[in-house]
Amino acid sequence: MARLSTELKNDALHRIGEALRSEAQRIETANCEDLARAEESRVPAPLVKRLRFDRNKIEDLVLALNDIAALPEPVGRVRCARELDTGLLLHQVSCPLGVVGMIFESRPDALVQIAALALKSGNAVMLKGGSEALATNRALSEVIETASRASGVPAGWLQLLETRAQAAEMLQLDRYIDLIIPRGSNEFVREVMQSTTIPVLGHADGVCHLYLHRDADPQMAASIAVDAKTQYVAVCNAIETLLVHAEGAEGFLPLVAERLQQAGVTLRGCERTRKLVAAAEPASDEDWGTEYLDYILAVRVVDSLETAMEHINTYGSGHTDAIVTADRNAAEEFMQGVDAASVMWNCSTRFADGYRYGLGAEVGISTAKIHARGPVGLEGLLSYTWRVHGSGHIVADYSGPEARGVTHRELPTG
Amino acid sequence: MARLSTELKNDALHRIGEALRSEAQRIETANCEDLARAEESRVPAPLVKRLRFDRNKIEDLVLALNDIAALPEPVGRVRCARELDTGLLLHQVSCPLGVVGMIFESRPDALVQIAALALKSGNAVMLKGGSEALATNRALSEVIETASRASGVPAGWLQLLETRAQAAEMLQLDRYIDLIIPRGSNEFVREVMQSTTIPVLGHADGVCHLYLHRDADPQMAASIAVDAKTQYVAVCNAIETLLVHAEGAEGFLPLVAERLQQAGVTLRGCERTRKLVAAAEPASDEDWGTEYLDYILAVRVVDSLETAMEHINTYGSGHTDAIVTADRNAAEEFMQGVDAASVMWNCSTRFADGYRYGLGAEVGISTAKIHARGPVGLEGLLSYTWRVHGSGHIVADYSGPEARGVTHRELPTG
Numbered sequence: 167m168a169r170l171s172t173e174l175k176n177d178a179l180h181r182i183g184e185a186l187r188s189e190a191q192r193i194e195t196a197n198c199e200d201l202a203r204a205e206e207s208r209v210p211a212p213l214v215k216r217l218r219f220d221r222n223k224i225e226d227l228v229l230a231l232n233d234i235a236a237l238p239e240p241v242g243r244v245r246c247a248r249e250l251d252t253g254l255l256l257h258q259v260s261c262p263l264g265v266v267g268m269i270f271e272s273r274p275d276a277l278v279q280i281a282a283l284a285l286k287s288g289n290a291v292m293l294k295g296g297s298e299a300l301a302t303n304r305a306l307s308e309v310i311e312t313a314s315r316a317s318g319v320p321a322g323w324l325q326l327l328e329t330r331a332q333a334a335e336m337l338q339l340d341r342y343i344d345l346i347i348p349r350g351s352n353e354f355v356r357e358v359m360q361s362t363t364i365p366v367l368g369h370a371d372g373v374c375h376l377y378l379h380r381d382a383d384p385q386m387a388a389s390i391a392v393d394a395k396t397q398y399v400a401v402c403n404a405i406e407t408l409l410v411h412a413e414g415a416e417g418f419l420p421l422v423a424e425r426l427q428q429a430g431v432t433l434r435g436c437e438r439t440r441k442l443v444a445a446a447e448p449a450s451d452e453d454w455g456t457e458y459l460d461y462i463l464a465v466r467v468v469d470s471l472e473t474a475m476e477h478i479n480t481y482g483s484g485h486t487d488a489i490v491t492a493d494r495n496a497a498e499e500f501m502q503g504v505d506a507a508s509v510m511w512n513c514s515t516r517f518a519d520g521y522r523y524g525l526g527a528e529v530g531i532s533t534a535k536i537h538a539r540g541p542v543g544l545e546g547l548l549s550y551t552w553r554v555h556g557s558g559h560i561v562a563d564y565s566g567p568e569a570r571g572v573t574h575r576e577l578p579t580g
Numbered sequence: 581m582a583r584l585s586t587e588l589k590n591d592a593l594h595r596i597g598e599a600l601r602s603e604a605q606r607i608e609t610a611n612c613e614d615l616a617r618a619e620e621s622r623v624p625a626p627l628v629k630r631l632r633f634d635r636n637k638i639e640d641l642v643l644a645l646n647d648i649a650a651l652p653e654p655v656g657r658v659r660c661a662r663e664l665d666t667g668l669l670l671h672q673v674s675c676p677l678g679v680v681g682m683i684f685e686s687r688p689d690a691l692v693q694i695a696a697l698a699l700k701s702g703n704a705v706m707l708k709g710g711s712e713a714l715a716t717n718r719a720l721s722e723v724i725e726t727a728s729r730a731s732g733v734p735a736g737w738l739q740l741l742e743t744r745a746q747a748a749e750m751l752q753l754d755r756y757i758d759l760i761i762p763r764g765s766n767e768f769v770r771e772v773m774q775s776t777t778i779p780v781l782g783h784a785d786g787v788c789h790l791y792l793h794r795d796a797d798p799q800m801a802a803s804i805a806v807d808a809k810t811q812y813v814a815v816c817n818a819i820e821t822l823l824v825h826a827e828g829a830e831g832f833l834p835l836v837a838e839r840l841q842q843a844g845v846t847l848r849g850c851e852r853t854r855k856l857v858a859a860a861e862p863a864s865d866e867d868w869g870t871e872y873l874d875y876i877l878a879v880r881v882v883d884s885l886e887t888a889m890e891h892i893n894t895y896g897s898g899h900t901d902a903i904v905t906a907d908r909n910a911a912e913e914f915m916q917g918v919d920a921a922s923v924m925w926n927c928s929t930r931f932a933d934g935y936r937y938g939l940g941a942e943v944g945i946s947t948a949k950i951h952a953r954g955p956v957g958l959e960g961l962l963s964y965t966w967r968v969h970g971s972g973h974i975v976a977d978y979s980g981p982e983a984r985g986v987t988h989r990e991l992p993t994g
Contacts, residue, residue: 250936344949345950389972393974502656522664522978552954561931
């Protein structure tokens with residue numbers, strides 16, 4: 167997989183798209199089987215909706231596959247080049263991780279997306295989907311494997327796991343699997359994280375904050391608060407707590423609260439908040455660490471930027487936190503002092519997303535500090551290797567009293 | 581720690597060096613206590629030697645501290661900059677990991693080195709040294725803490741653990757500790773890796789290979805083989821197995837074997853090797869995965885480059901592997917197909933080292949593919965954060981049928 171050419175991989179991605187179209191009938195038949203089974207077993211309606219896989223989804227995926235094919239080749243990129251001595255050259259070169267394991271809940275489109283990203287980055291992939299999508303996932307993975315084999319991708323690069331026991335076994339294979347990517351609810355991700363020693367790319371919680379500093383522009387503060395809370399409440403980069411500087415609270419909190427309430431948000435405030443916002447319900451300590459994913463927002467008045475950062479570093483999940491202020495120094499201090507994957511100044515936390523960041527594709531959003539952090543594009547599926555080209559160089563010549571000197575000259579990487 | 585200025589950190593590093601000198605008497609007294617205890621309890625002589633901490637070591641460390649102070653500031657480096665839209669800027673900026681845990685066997689100088697690297701990179705650090713060095717480690721960490729506090733480094737950034745129970749407890753703190761760095765024997769590192777879910781930077785084994793392709797220059801092959809095996813046999817980047825292409829074996833294996841034997845190396849060969857090298861002892865399957873760290877080398881004749889790569893990917897430890905060949909295509913294939921942190925062409929595996937690679941400092945050598953790989957410099961103690969600077973931007977303006985377009989224009993990072 168690591169040695170596949172760019173042309174071969176892109177050809178395979180295009181062929182997979184064509185095969186999804188030409189095998190649409192077969193995929194839809196399999197999906198109907200899953201849907202019928204889901205309805206029989208009274209799966210909740212929103213889950214059934216996510217399970218549905220029709221020709222519109224196929225067309226969306228064909229576009230996504232073409233986009234992925236159009237991305238620059240991720241493997242073999244020189245990240246650093248250095249002359250160690252005459253004729254002795256060091257290159258740090260990107261390479262695939264090896265084998266990526268993915269476990270996801272019902273949406274079968276995730277299978278196609280992650281398989282395509284794995285292929286583009288030269289990784290083999292093991293996939294475990296939800297049992298309710300078994301027939302659809304089986305059809306999709308067969309179509310993908312057959313189409314990619316026709317381009318010359320080695321057989322077996324994509325493995326579909328079908329049982330929980332197989333998934334549990336995969337999570338134990340830390341010698342063979344380099345990264346696990348879980349997609350699903352917070353509980354699901356947390357469960358995966360706790361049951362493996364393989365590195366996991368993802369995030370269990372998204373407890374994001376917006377902090378309004380003393381000099382925040384009230385209109386900007388209100389607009390960002392409403393967007394960050396309500397533009398899409400069910401996502402990980404929506405805010406769950408609003409922190410307000412005591413010195414400015416009287417000036418802007420009533421306006422911000424009013425705009426949030428007009429947008430349908432219930433506020434849960436600390437005592438000082440409730441003195442300024444009559445309609446706010448009382449907040450308990452539990453609220454500070456809660457990811458509502460709903461039209462609810464905790465609000466707390468704090469005495470200083472320092473207290474705001476302490477609050478965020480204590481209760482936050484290290485996902486995305488923002489400050490609204492006219493003071494560049496306060497913003498810099500906030501962005502250096504808050505320990506989060508994304509920190510923002512005068513804009514909505516909702517921008518924390520691989521597509522909005524211009525990463526080309528989103529593999530996931532990680533709150534780990536090791537490997538990739540925040541919105542992760544294809545580089546999350548890559549490692550690197552060091553390559554040294556010599557012409558007979560030996561270390562003995564560089565040791566002892568008559569050691570040769572080294573040059574350590576940086577070279578262009580282009 | 582993440583917000584300390586470059587000047588403050590470098591001042592602290594210089595002060596630590598001065599304090600090591602001015603407190604030399606106290607440190608040596610503590611070391612004598614450890615040495616006396618070690619001799620009483622009949623600790624083996626090589627361990628006692630590594631435990632000794634005298635004024636020469638202090639002078640070496642002062643040089644190392646000054647070198648670390650002179651390194652460029654690792655925190656706050658812009659790794660990527662992109663305009664998302666007018667006035668909406670994205671930066672990927674390096675930042676400290678947070679808290680690094682280090683567990684090391686007897687050498688007390690490791691404590692000073694890792695503390696200095698942690699300080700330079702803005703990390704807090706927990707250190708657990710060998711119990712035989714308890715008094716020395718205590719004296720050193722007190723000297724470091726006092727000196728760094730005088731520069732304004734926050735108290736408590738360096739914590740010395742003194743018991744096995746504390747170390748075991750640290751390995752469980754996956755919510756608070758971001759990276760574990762173990763230094764010691766293979767067994768020790770493997771034990772640490774198996775007893776924590778915190779990411780570990782290190783390597784348990786160094787089963788490195790040298791492959792001589794059909795057209796290898798016999799003199800170059802012999803010179804590299806001798807260097808890679810004998811320049812320092814007890815290190816992880818020394819080779820343990822020599823693979824020889826069948827088509828060239830008759831031509832160069834006798835010469836290479838002779839030169840190795842002259843350097844004191846015992847050869848353990850496969851059957852085909854033993855037909856060409858009378859003095860080679862028979863190798864068993866176990867030899868292929870063994871890290872001798874001694875004047876012993878396993879030798880196997882293989883039929884193709886493909887078989888050589890398969891052998892390496894099966895029995896190797898992903899540390900460092902090299903090929904000798906005049907054929908650029910074969911070399912490229914080897915370097916793409918071998919799954920190792922360092923892959924080399926026509927030079928000795930012994931070059932795989934942070935100082936030789938010009939990294940400025942070596943935090944360790946990692947065989948993991950996640951985070952840092954191969955020889956790891958200061959960047960192994962860093963993560964990154966995404967910073968978005970807006971001027972009131974909200975996501976609602978970029979959604980729906982009248983969505984604003986984005987620019988996604990790359991900006992210079994300098």
